[in-house]
Amino acid sequence: MNTDNDDTTIKPTPNVINTPARSAMKPTVDPITRSVVQHRLTSIVTEMGEAMLRTSYSQILNSSRDFSIAICDTSARLVAQADHIPIHVGALPWATRAVEERFNDIAPGDVVLLNDPYHGGSHLQDMTILVPIFDQGRRLFWTIVRAHLSDVGGATYGGYNPHASEIWQEGIRVPPIKIHEAGKRRDDIIDMLALNVRNPRDFHGDFAAMIGAAHLGERRLARLFEELGSAVVEEAIEMILDSAERRTRQIVSNWKDGIFRGEAFLDDDGRGRENIRIVAKVTKKGSDIAIDLSESDPQTSSFVNSSHANMQAAVVMAFAYLIDADIPKNAGALRPLKVTARKGTVVWSDPGLPVSFCTSHPSNEIIEAIVKAMSRCCPDRAMGGWGRRFRIAIQGENPRTGRQFIWHMFQARPGGGASSAGDGWSSIGEWHSVGGIKFGSVEVAEARFPLLFRHHEFLANSGGDGQFRGGLGVALDLEVRTEKPAIANTAGEGVRHGSCGLLGGSDGAPHRYSLVSPGRPPRELKTKDVGIEVLPGDWFEVRSAGGGGWGPPEQRSEQARREDRRLGFVN
């Protein structure tokens, strides 16, 4: 067993996500100015996100919105974030810390880039841009844009490579580097990056959008300093962080004290190792929460490992889901939280191991293990399990254009978990994105790719039963209308383990995917597979997972059951 003194655990300091409050600074900023600063920071990150959505090039950003925005200070504390993809947000302070440790010569006009999971990143697909914010020669903040790029090189398109046994097979690695120096863009470096990805045009467009959004944040912060003075802004931020901490502690202190355990399982690592266990031990005392993941199983040799920053982010996410939604997600709100984990486990792998699946898995299982543990500590706040990710990518030739196409499936999203507030959301997504990723239009997909969505409706009986029922998954019959055989890859989880039911509720139905090819027996799809041959006219039968139920099924009202039958959610 390990303790904080074990040299393989994270030391409590310097732990950027829960840095203690700065020395007893006398609050001289009035509560109204504090509100001004808080409103302004929120509108700045919101506006940055809007710009990113509207200007980016690739489908995963401008339609599916797989990007996030934050402002951190130079101590790497999260000051403000926009509500985009939860799994990004808790990781951004670690990216900031990696940059602060790497450079001691940050100058106005610099722009820093990174993606390496062993240098502050989460997985290679997420590129992060940081712009330093100065006021009168003092460096104070970073505006940060993290975006999931559609390709980052490596052995497979899109960065998910179930066959990778080391990180070099997953894509190009970028430690913190300056891509603008004092206002001058390093075109040579950008050329090198563009050469290492499969779609340089999207890359350039997305990259310009990221830097543009970060600069927009810089423009707005400069105005804020002009209006109030940066010293006032800094002081107001201390108050904002303290206030978030107070609110969080007030909530946590009402929960039951004790030590609680929860566990969740990955199906497999794609190489025959099955039922990989994630364990969360939660110690709740007063207004403090310590979450220890160090009993989790050893790391694997495939992409289901987690990087350190991503593991931290997953814990932060679980915690954020349990407190009140309107508490600002900043460093103050996270002060009551202490995280312990052990290097060499599946939640924190050794350098060099592949981690490209980590923002989905094991993130989902980390969150699920924590929420399960907490269901005995704060049952009214814990929710049934949300779905796991099961992605298909198809590569082939589009007969309409004669050009190669690659398509990533975002449709047929799994159901969300039920909670004390009621039934879960159907077709809404996974624990790590919780409705932050849009699947986009079926019509647009059919217009751009040789696909026919024959059927795309809620899947009856997929939601876990309970006093409140889990959200439904989706039944999708997807025909591939190429003229030549196409190839498919999968990257997924959750065909063995469904989303967990909670407090007596049942688990949701797990995923079931198969490929139907006339004249051949149906082929059940494995979650981590490459090189699946798809013949013209074949179709995928996707039956995505439902969410977990909440509370004992016998307490479900008769009226709710009648309604489920009337609407065809249960039959």
Next chain:
Amino acid sequence: MLTIGIDVGGTFTDLVAIDDTGRTIFAKSPSTPQDQSVGVMVGLEELARRLGLSREAMLGKTERIVHGTTVATNALLERKGAKVALLTTEGHRDVIEMREGLKGDRYNLRSSPPAPLVPRDLRFGVRERIGPQGEVIVPLDENALDEAVKAIRASGATSVALCFLHSYSNPAHEIAAAERLARELPEVDVSRSSDVLPQIKEFERVSTTIVNAYVGPAVRHYLTGLEQRLGAAGFTGSLFIILSHGGMAPVEEAWRLAAATVLSGPAGGISGSRRCAELLGVPDLVPFDMGGTSTDISLIADGRASLSADGGLADQRIALRSLDIASIAAGGGSIASIDASGAFRVGPESAGSVPGPACYGNGGSSPTVTDANLILGYLDATSFMGGRRPLDQRAAEAAIDRLADKLGLTREKAAAGVFRLVNLAMADGIRLMTLKRGVDPRHFALLSFGGAAGIHAAEVARELEMSRIIVPTEASVLSAWGMLTSDLRYEMSRTHYQSDDKSPEAQVRNMYAALEKQATDRLRAWFAGPIEIERSAEMRYGEQVFEVDVPLTDVDLNGSDLIEQIEGRFHRAHEDLYTYSLRDEEVVLVNGRAAAVGIVARAEDRIEPVTSAPAAAHKRRKAFFNNAWTEVDVYAAEKLNPGNVIHGPAIIEAETTTVIVNVGDRATVNARRWLDIKVATVQHAEKELALSA
């Protein structure tokens, strides 16, 4: 001849008549939510009285009535629309409930999904399928259609939304189904997606079509009823409805596309604001309409209001172009409170009109913005609403004192805090409308209208460093007035397809020529006056999916450098909005748009001579300015004359609104009797304060 504008609001129905000489008459009557046309007819009676005519005589000489209605808005907000059935492609019944997998309020995992306007047992699939190029993959199954029609009849639905996949590229199946429905269920309204929104993206199309089906019957019922009442009362002119995008439509077109009327009400305010911009020669305005429970903020830039199709109402996506209006849930009735962490906030809870602010004396005890304004001396207990509604000073004090105790502040400091915070919320709303689009509010004048705006405008302007505030005399009925003063707009747009057989310049020219002809022909059917053309293009870089709408009215269409001109404008617009441009990147012109604008013969602008006689204050009272009680002059608006100048701090009281002139600010009464306030910068104001101390 007369023209009449009618704006039906939540509390009051405002009416404005303008005659040939430019004489403008206002009337207000209580709104009648059960049947808005009742309040309208009563209001017309009152308007006629003020004109010294009988209602029949007045309507007999009225050539045009322009009307903003909230019938669709209310049906949607209150969920009181029709019982709608959806007829759609088999296997795709749940598009409306999946919402593309997107959920707002990201961190709230303990919430229930919004109930769809059409529950699943009223959504019927029919076997048919059309592909993206319009090709028929599966023919429409007539037997399945029979079954669906039977099921709809049995369900008791009174309105049907019809939406098949890819119907934007081939509406044949939808048209066939619509004909069948019309034959077999003639009493049922039908909204067809290829008619309502013929565009790719099924979620937006089906959602918009459902909203149309949901509000359609109520809008049709109301408008045909109103038309009959007006006709019976002697009206023989044309009735036009203002649409969410600010254009106008005759009655039949308005109910056919009822989803386009959900912002009909505030759209009039924007028309009025545009007219103000024109009259003043100030092209850049932020219209700021602050009422009791909500505040509408919009933007007039370069004389134009901005439009977008990204909106919706009451959780329902409506992908029709609509004026960009930010509604903030804060106004005079907003309640101040302290949350669990000790943070002090104002709103979003509101005391509404019942019980209303504590000072209304109707049993309200929560401290509101209006109570704070009374404590601070900005409002006067005896002269509120022209003295017709005295306020309860002690109730306001008791409410604010409870707040002050919790904050550990004095009464006036607490009230000043409420005042400041609500001003910040307003300023934030304006920032979202301006900064979000890369527009700097400092270059804009604040146009203050609606009952509560005048008190807050000075501070809101200061917060945003805006240096000018305009308060028109029409402030309390600006929406109704705006409907009369705006031109008749008819818009057409189309997707631009670039082919190889003609030069790009020629294709752009042809596209605009075709659009302009279509728009002009449609407008000509109901308008005989002069017509002007406006055009714009929605453009983007290479693989972007969101466009920037770039005005092109004054480009030289015949220039050989046409494409270069258009691209240059797009690059500049992108830089302004997003800090950068990509000069080497492909620029895509996605949609061309042209509007035929029927120029309405406007009544002559009534400008009075400006004299420099000093304004006479009619009384003085104590009010709280810059953290201190100050004895200030109070002026009666109706006694001010063009040319009068008032130095702040001062208060100007009109029958339905109060205007604060802040320390260091200077209000001038212009030739139209509007207040034109020059706002001092913060530094300047502090200097004035130091001098006066």
